[in-house]
Amino acid sequence: MNLTRMLTTRLTRFWLWSVLTLLFVGMAFAAAGYWRFVSQQQLLQVQVLQQQLQHQYQDNQLQDADPWLPSMLALTDVVELRLWQGRKLLQQYRGPIVESSRYSMRFTVDAAHNIDVELLLRSPFHHYYPQMGDWVVMLLSLLTLVVVLRLGYHWYSQQLDGMETVAERCRLILQGHYSRARNLSSASRPRFINRALSKLLDELADARKERARFDDFIRTNTFLDHDTHIGNRLLLDNRLNALSNAHGMMAHGVLLLLEFEELEQLNGDGQMVDYLNLNVAHISRLLHSQANSVFARRSYNQLAIVVTQISLAEAEQLAAKVMKLCSSLLPREMGNRNNSCHLGAAYFKLGDNQQQLLEEAEMALRAAQIQGINTWFMYDKGAVDAEFARGSVRWRSFLELALEQRRFVAFTQPVVDVDGNLHHQEVFTRAKEPNGNLVRATLFLPMAVKCGLIAKIERQTIERVVFDLLPKANADAVFSINLSEDSLLNAEFMRWLRTLLLEYRDLAPRLIFEIDEAVASGAPAALAPKLRLIRKMGARLCVDHVGQQVISSQYIVEGGFTLVKLHRSLIKQIHLRTENQLFIRSLLGGLHKTDIEIMAEGVEQLEEWQTLRVLGVSAAQGPWFGDPEPA
Template sequence: MQLTRMLTKKLISFWMMSLSAVAFVFLLSAVVSFIQLTYRFQQQKVNELETMLVNHYQNHSEWALDSWLPPLLLAYNTVSFRLSEAGEPVFEYQGNLASEQVLQYDKQLGSQGQLRMQLVLPRPFSQYRLSEAELLVLLIGLGAIAAFVRFGYRWFSTELEGVEALAQRSKLILDGRHEEAAKTPGNGKPRLINRALSRLLAELADAQKERARFDKFIRSNTFLDPQTRIGNRLFLKNRLDALSSERGMMAHGVIYLLEMEDLDLLEQELGSEPVLELLHATINGINLVLQTQANSIFARRSHNQLAIVVPQISLAEADSLADRLLKICLSQPLPPIETRDNFFHLGGAFFTEGDQIEQLLDEADMALRAAQLQGASNWFMYDKGAVDEEFAKGSVRWRSFLENALLGRRFVAFAQPVMEGDGLLHHREIFTRARDPQGNLVRASLFMPMATKCGLMPQIERQIVERTLFELMADDNPGVHHYSINLSLDSLQSRAFVRWLQTTLLEYRHLASRLIFELTEDTVIKHRQTLEPRLDMLRKMGARLCVDHVGQQVVSTQYIKELKFDLIKLHRSVVRQIDLRPENQLFVRSLIGSLYRTEVQVCAEGVGSFEEWQTLQILGVSAAQGSYFGDPSET
């Protein structure tokens, strides 16, 4: 753009110099022509005088020279005149007009050359004075030239500004800032090219949205049930794998299996439409209940069986939730069939850390069979004694524990490396642990739900941000390490936390560029309007933005471009055994394809083997984290 402005200024300067040169040559030509014309006019007068003198002597005119020559010389503004014959003076005249600039004419007259005329005249332009009319015409002419030059300059500048605006818009397109180029059409000229760019940008935006819709379509057909639009069996398997490791489940929770008795028979008798209406009504009711359960999983396991997984829930809450789910099912209007009172059955299995997925599914299936044996629509929970001892603390004790941990600053930061494909460290992600009075570490999966319920997440995350800025970054050499910090919805909705974070980042602007703030995809999708100004503030402060848990649900990826995220992290359910799952590879390939021509980096979470990392690199993932690169370590 700087080169374009330079060329524009040079072109305008050259044009102005050309116009000035034309005007100068025009005026110079007019002056020279005027001078030459006056000389020729005076020379003509001299020639006429010569002719009259020669005729006077040749015709022996009766008129004496004294009678007609002086008035003629006076009319010529003659300075002096002398006419001699054979060296003898015949007539002399001395005018009363004095002039320093004179011309002398000394000529021999007649064929024999006996007469000699010596005539002194003033220079033709020395006595000339412009009249008012001539002066007015001259001023009008100069004004017209100045006005034309001024008009030409403004017109030329406007046209070149249009070209410059067109070049600026083109640069935005080349930089990949298509939305900004589309929003600022400007006054680019030629207008035809500007309109063509606007139309192409509009078509490109439509194509990108269509690409996002197509990407969502691919993932929907991979992980969604085509009839109910909830997760399918593969989706359930991936999500359960993400909640577990080689040692079993990584946290506690409950899994429900909801089965609709004789659904096939009902479909044969009434057709598919009433059955689909029943399914959709039941699923919508269950979704309303699950909105209050964070990170819940809802999928269709078979034709007449639905699976629900709710992590981070106590046994008492699991019993209450099972009762609510069954009431939702029983409130659905059923057609008049014989098994109407024995149609819905719900079996649940409460699991703890270390439980295996296969065992968990078997227990849930046994609980479902136990509910069916009761002879009516009912629910049954398998092994009610399986209560996680760490989770047995009441909410009052949890609040007391968290508040004391905040006062004692006993929240510990753990960092896990995120590595690039060439083996270099991309950044470190900060995880949180709490230390109890005995010095034992409490997992975030245990205290986070309670902290959310108690409204203490902003205070906890403030301590983590302070520790990262003032301790971890202070110990690093400038620009060595970058850190990513997870922010919850509660923190970003807290005005006090947002104001504090803005003030801190403004004060430590030199460190803000090394921070990456992470949000979950589910939070961004559900609360986009609320979060958008907060995310924009963080970006303006110099920090980068990342959305994690991508792939946990099937949504359009258009929000990644519109909210200008710098990084995305694939959920571990997509990464787990991706080398053996072509459907997950298709998902990743489609996701990366939808982000073509953007600067968004794609990272992966939960990489546990070389085969997984190798497959991800082939698909185009640029960085990853997981046990393969190193577990989180205390900083």
């Protein structure tokens, strides 16, 4: 843009100086012609006078020249005539003209006697000096010329200003910033070029939206149930796989299996689907307050619910509410309405086997069906981790004390690119108890959200990175930090973050802020100014856990994210799951020709990483590359 402005400015000045040079040359030629004309006129008059003097001298009448010489001198603009013989002045005649500015001209009358005539002439421009009217005409002409030049310069500058806009739009297109190029004015000159660019950019935007809709269609048909539009069995299996590893489940929670009996009594498939959709709508509203919950259709008459980070008491309350809700929605067409829906629940904790969890949930469902009424049954192994039993008051006291004593420990996990180089390090937080034990974030973060302390915890994490980790790390080291929705919507937290990034602006480009997909896609209007503030400060944005929900990827481009991290449910055994590969191909296709990098989480095997590299994923993290270690 600056180069284009400089070139257009130089071109405009070149045009102006060219016009002025042509004007100057024209005026110089006009002045030279004018001077030549008047000088030639006077020279002709002097030649006539010279011939007359030679003729009079030959007739010896030059001594008596008083009758005719003065008029002849006045006619030829001669101020004085002197007749010399060598250095002797023979005669001198003064004409009627009195002029202070004059020049001399000398010629020979009689070479034999060395007789010369010297003429003192006044300026040849005397008769051609401009009068008052001439000065007025010249002044008006000069003013007209200045106005025309000024208007021409202004018009020429306007025409070239449009070229700057065209150049800027072309630069943005080459850099892949199509939306910014579209937002530039298309009304500037040259208009037909700008209109053509705007039309092409509009068509490109429509094509990309259509591609996003097509990608959404692919993901929808892969992971969603066609009738109820919730997750299908494949999505449920992926999420359960993501919650487990070789050592068992990685979090605690509950699995609910809800089964409806005698659906064939309903009139046709349409009424059955309507009934299922009615239950799905009410249960979805009930699960809205449960973060990271999974709701899927396991079979034609069975629904599955997975809720993590929930205590045993809360799981029992949830099961009772779901059962009560479904019992109230049973249609009258069912003959045995008191024994038409049953719910089995299995509570799991860290280290539990995934397959055993499914078996326990099915056993609980069969136990509820045996009772012969609409009821639910919880499979309780009687071994609930003591960490889950902390009450909310004890959790608040523990977290506040940890904040006061700064007992939150930072762990970092490497993110490695396809070349084996360190791309950045993701920062995790664990809370240290007074006895030295470390409490995992999966345990205390849900309680921190409930207690309203999550913003303070994330503030301490950011301070640890900016004040401790970045100054001690290599100059090119980059760290990523997770931000919750509560922190982003907290005005005090955002003011503090803005002040911090302004004060340490040189470190801001080495920071990446990760935001969960559910947060980034849930309220884009509310988060847009917050995300824009972070980008203006120089930090980068990453959307995390992509793939948990089946939604369009358009929010990634509109939100200004530069990195995308795929959820571990898509990565688990991806070399054996063609549908997950299709999902990633679709996402990569939707983000084609953008600067957004696609990364993967939870890579555990070499085969998974090799498959991801073939698909086009640029970096990954997980146990295969290294577990989180104390920073």
